Amino acid sequence: VTGDLRAAASHFRFGENWAGFARAIDEERLALAVQSLARILPADLLSERTMLDIGSGSGLSAVAALRLGARHVTAIDIDRDSVATTAATLARFAAPASFTVREASILELPAGGGYDIVHSWGVLHHTGDLPAALQAAARHVAPGGRLVLSLYRRTPLDRLWIAEKRLYTHGPRWLPPVIRSLFKGAYLAAIAVTGRNPIRYVHEYPRERGMSWSHDVHDWLGGYPYEPIDTAELVARLGPLGFVSEQLIERPVRARGLFGAPCNEYRLARKAAA
Numbered sequence: 001v002t003g004d005l006r007a008a009a010s011h012f013r014f015g016e017n018w019a020g021f022a023r024a025i026d027e028e029r030l031a032l033a034v035q036s037l038a039r040i041l042p043a044d045l046l047s048e049r050t051m052l053d054i055g056s057g058s059g060l061s062a063v064a065a066l067r068l069g070a071r072h073v074t075a076i077d078i079d080r081d082s083v084a085t086t087a088a089t090l091a092r093f094a095a096p097a098s099f100t101v102r103e104a105s106i107l108e109l110p111a112g113g114g115y116d117i118v119h120s121w122g123v124l125h126h127t128g129d130l131p132a133a134l135q136a137a138a139r140h141v142a143p144g145g146r147l148v149l150s151l152y153r154r155t156p157l158d159r160l161w162i163a164e165k166r167l168y169t170h171g172p173r174w175l176p177p178v179i180r181s182l183f184k185g186a187y188l189a190a191i192a193v194t195g196r197n198p199i200r201y202v203h204e205y206p207r208e209r210g211m212s213w214s215h216d217v218h219d220w221l222g223g224y225p226y227e228p229i230d231t232a233e234l235v236a237r238l239g240p241l242g243f244v245s246e247q248l249i250e251r252p253v254r255a256r257g258l259f260g261a262p263c264n265e266y267r268l269a270r271k272a273a274a
């Protein structure tokens with residue numbers, strides 16, 4: 001695979017997956033998404049605030065933010081299918097609240113006056129240039145505002161997964177279904193071995209932000225480009241830009257990352273202008 005990793009053409013077709021997932025969005029999933037967003041971004045921080053949602057995907061987080069009282073949400077995504085899906089999800093579940101949806105890359109978004117909240121869930125590690133994406137996201141936070149991120153953490157198997165994701169995204173068309181079946185079989189077998197019921201696991205999976213296991217597996221296996229980061233490095237990058245960590249939800253790496261990497265969640269505050 002050659003070419004610019006920052007360009008949509010080199011990326012996994014995230015939007016196609018989110019279009020499929022969006023068909024399953026209902027009030028029950030939305031309530032779970034609202035609950036989960038409120039854990040890292042409570043309503044008192046969102047209420048009457050503006051928010052930029054970078055990499056909006058299905059649009060679920062954008063709707064959740066509006067339901068928690070945001071004054072206006074601007075959703076951007078580099079993938080045309082994600083943009084269309086976000087617009088449809090917002091029209092269906094958030095109207096008449098105030099929102100804008102745009103096809104844009106965070107790496108190229110012109111800086112404006114700044115948003116009270118910049119939110120980006122599981123995105124910046126897929127932009128093809130994580131350091132630049134962190135800087136760009138930070139630049140859009142108004143003084144005194146918040147940056148809310150979810151980012152894959154490093155595991156001992158990162159190199160293996162990068163190779164797999166590249167192949168899944170750019171290899172022969174017959175390969176992804178094969179990899180997916182093997183992964184799903186091994187994953188559910190591992191759950192059974194630890195004494196849990198795999199059927200119940202899949203059934204209860206939406207508790208995780210209202211998401212679907214099948215779509216999340218496809219997203220994990222295909223999510224390319226991929227650049228995980230650990231907390232210390234994130235804080236070292238954002239500290240000099242005037243950010244202090246306010247809340248961290250750290251998830252453990254299981255089985256050395258054999259079944260995927262967990263995402264850490266961060267809320268950082270940008271110091272108010274002196």
Ligand SMILES: C[S@@+](CC[C@H](N)C(=O)[O-])C[C@H]1O[C@@H](n2cnc3c(N)ncnc32)[C@H](O)[C@@H]1O
Nearest residue numbers: 014055056057077078079082105106121123127
């Ligand atoms: C794993 S999905 C996450 C979607 C959504 N935030 C969620 O939590 O379900 C990553 C999304 O980021 C988008 N993305 C990747 N690079 C981007 C960039 N440079 N600028 C904006 N969005 C980008 C992808 O198109 C995709 O929709």
